[in-house]
Structures are given as structure tokens and as C-alpha cells.
Amino acid sequence: MNTSYKNLRIEYHILQSFPVSCLNRDDVGAPKSALVGGTSRARVSSQCWKRQVRLTLKALGVTLGVRTKKVAPLIAEACRGLGAPEEAAQACASALAAAFSDDTLLFISRHEAQALAEYARQIEFDAGKINSKELAKLLKKVVNPALDALDIALFGRMVAKATELNVEAAASFSHAISTHRVSNEVEFFTAMDDAHPDAISAHMGSLEFNAATYYRYISLDLGQLAQTLSPEDLPDAVAAFTQALFLAVPSARQATMSGASPWDFARVLVRRGQRLQMPCETAVKARDGGYLAPSIEALTTWLDKQEALHGSLFGKVAAYEYGKRADFSIDDLVNALKQQVG
Numbered sequence: 001m002n003t004s005y006k007n008l009r010i011e012y013h014i015l016q017s018f019p020v021s022c023l024n025r026d027d028v029g030a031p032k033s034a035l036v037g038g039t040s041r042a043r044v045s046s047q048c049w050k051r052q053v054r055l056t057l058k059a060l061g062v063t064l065g066v067r068t069k070k071v072a073p074l075i076a077e078a079c080r081g082l083g084a085p086e087e088a089a090q091a092c093a094s095a096l097a098a099a100f101s102d103d104t105l106l107f108i109s110r111h112e113a114q115a116l117a118e119y120a121r122q123i124e125f126d127a128g129k130i131n132s133k134e135l136a137k138l139l140k141k142v143v144n145p146a147l148d149a150l151d152i153a154l155f156g157r158m159v160a161k162a163t164e165l166n167v168e169a170a171a172s173f174s175h176a177i178s179t180h181r182v183s184n185e186v187e188f189f190t191a192m193d194d195a196h197p198d199a200i201s202a203h204m205g206s207l208e209f210n211a212a213t214y215y216r217y218i219s220l221d222l223g224q225l226a227q228t229l230s231p232e233d234l235p236d237a238v239a240a241f242t243q244a245l246f247l248a249v250p251s252a253r254q255a256t257m258s259g260a261s262p263w264d265f266a267r268v269l270v271r272r273g274q275r276l277q278m279p280c281e282t283a284v285k286a287r288d289g290g291y292l293a294p295s296i297e298a299l300t301t302w303l304d305k306q307e308a309l310h311g312s313l314f315g316k317v318a319a320y321e322y323g324k325r326a327d328f329s330i331d332d333l334v335n336a337l338k339q340q341v342g
Helices: 046-059 071-081 086-098 110-122 132-142 150-155 222-228 231-247 292-314 330-341
Strands: 008-021 033-036 039-044 066-068 106-108 171-173 176-178 185-192 201-221 265-272 316-322
Touching (some): 008 231, 046 150, 046 171, 046 231, 071 086, 071 106, 071 110, 106 110, 106 150, 150 231, 201 222, 201 231, 222 231, 231 330, 265 292, 265 330
Antiparallel strands (some): 008 201, 033 039, 039 176, 066 106, 171 201, 176 201, 185 201, 265 316
């Protein structure tokens, strides 16, 4: 383990405002919410934003793993690519997949699928010769998240049937919570029948929406990331992750209620020590035309207070603020973080 990164993490404290939108729906199609400090808040789940970050990483050209229940088809494709007859490819793939997954979602890289196919070729694509004890050792040697599965390193992997393949997540996401009280509203709409001579309504419906300033907290454990990746891969991984955090926006109802707002403000800390997330326990009141200004004040005041109270245990290595100065862009933040971990 590279001890220079031990207990070192990047913490992203982000404020991001959205107009009328429905970023993340619950089971009845309404925007998700939470009761915090006795007041109703808008909420976007951590799972929702993590998935969007994964999709954005892919759009940025980062090679990712595959999270799927259909592990066998991936391995079968790799076996066929190595010359296995169709029946043998299917039999080997099914047996190999069963060694890791019982109809559960599994994170696997294409490099790992290829390694399993290579193993199958060594045993002449004879499914009866598969030794499950050898497989985990094989994959442990070939997995390289820096090359073809950065998302496995960032978001972790649990393999119940082969715990030696487990990867501890380096990134930790909170649920995004509005800094202020929010009550969902209802939109009633109709759809007109273009072909009817009287242009009557052919459909009526309703949907819920809200508008909010969200506080997002993300922690990236560089010590854990350095265990999964090699240290020389960290700067590029941090850069891609930061860019994806900036660009990723939940995709719900974007065609009818576009929510395409960027970060308004962020304080990004490089620290050693325990994680610190603002609880948003007291809802802010609108001021100066909205909730953003009091939200920035609440966040910076809280962080400054925690730094003072924690003293040497705050462990600050560096701090950067996005959104206050026009001459400090997201590119500047990305480059600063790359240099910090390089």
C-alpha cells in the first residue's frame, strides 16, 4: 500500500440550483423528498447522481466496466472471439459466470471477461474442467481498473461468491438535499388531438415538480483509490471524476422540464482525517432574491467553524473555491487537484 495517500481525501461541497424540474422520481412519479430539521426538503438520491456520473465518465471517453446480470453472454462473446464453437462457448460461459454470480448484478470489466475466455481456451473450452478455485486468483491478477473499469475503483464491487474480488468504493456520495424548505407542486396538462376537426383534448394528466438549491457532498478517498489503482493513475482518475461530477445532471423528465444548471458554488478540500458533511439541519431563508446567497453563507460559515473547532485534526492540505471568481474555472480546479495528487 502507498502510505503517502493514507487517510487523504478530496471532499466536494457543492451548491447547485435548479429551476422547475423533476430530477429524481419516487415510486409514484413525484420528485423525491426528505424531512430534515423538521422541514420538508427536495432530494436527489445518491444512486441517481452516481449513475449519471458513470454515464458522464463514459461520454468523456473513460473505459468502464459492465454492471449486469448477463455475465455469461459477455464471456461467451469473448470465447467465440478465441475460436470456441458456439455450444462450447455457451457451456463454458455459463459455468464461468456461475462461479461468481447467482442471477445478481455483477461489476465486471471486459478485460476480466477476456481473461476468463483465455482460461477456457487453455482447458480446450471443456466446461467440465473448470476449477472455480483458480478463477478468482486469475482475475485478481488481471484486473486493472485504471485501464478498463475506473467505475469499479470509484464505486466498489461486492462479489459474494468470491470475496477476494471485492473492491472497496473510493467515492462516497450523500443524497443531495435542498438547503431550504421545498413543497412539491402539481402541473395539470392536456394533449390535443391534431387530427380532430375541433382540436379537442385527447389526453389529460398531471405531474409534480419543484425548484431548489441543493447541497451535494462527495468524498473521494485517495488512500483507497491508490490501493486499487497505481499512484501514477491517480491524477487522471481524479481529473475525470471531477469533470464528471461537474457535468453530470440527473436525467428524469429532461424533455419536459429541462434542468441543465451547472454548479453555482463549490468548496473543494483536500484533507486528512474524518469526513465532514454539512447536515443542513437548519433550513435557510430566501434572501437577495433567492436561496443561493444564504446557502453559500451557511456552507462557508459551517466549514470555517468546523476547521476552527477541529484544529489540527481538521487536517487541511489544500482548499479551492469554484464560483466566486471568474478567473478560476472548472479547468483550473481540475488542474489544481491533479497537481495536488500527482
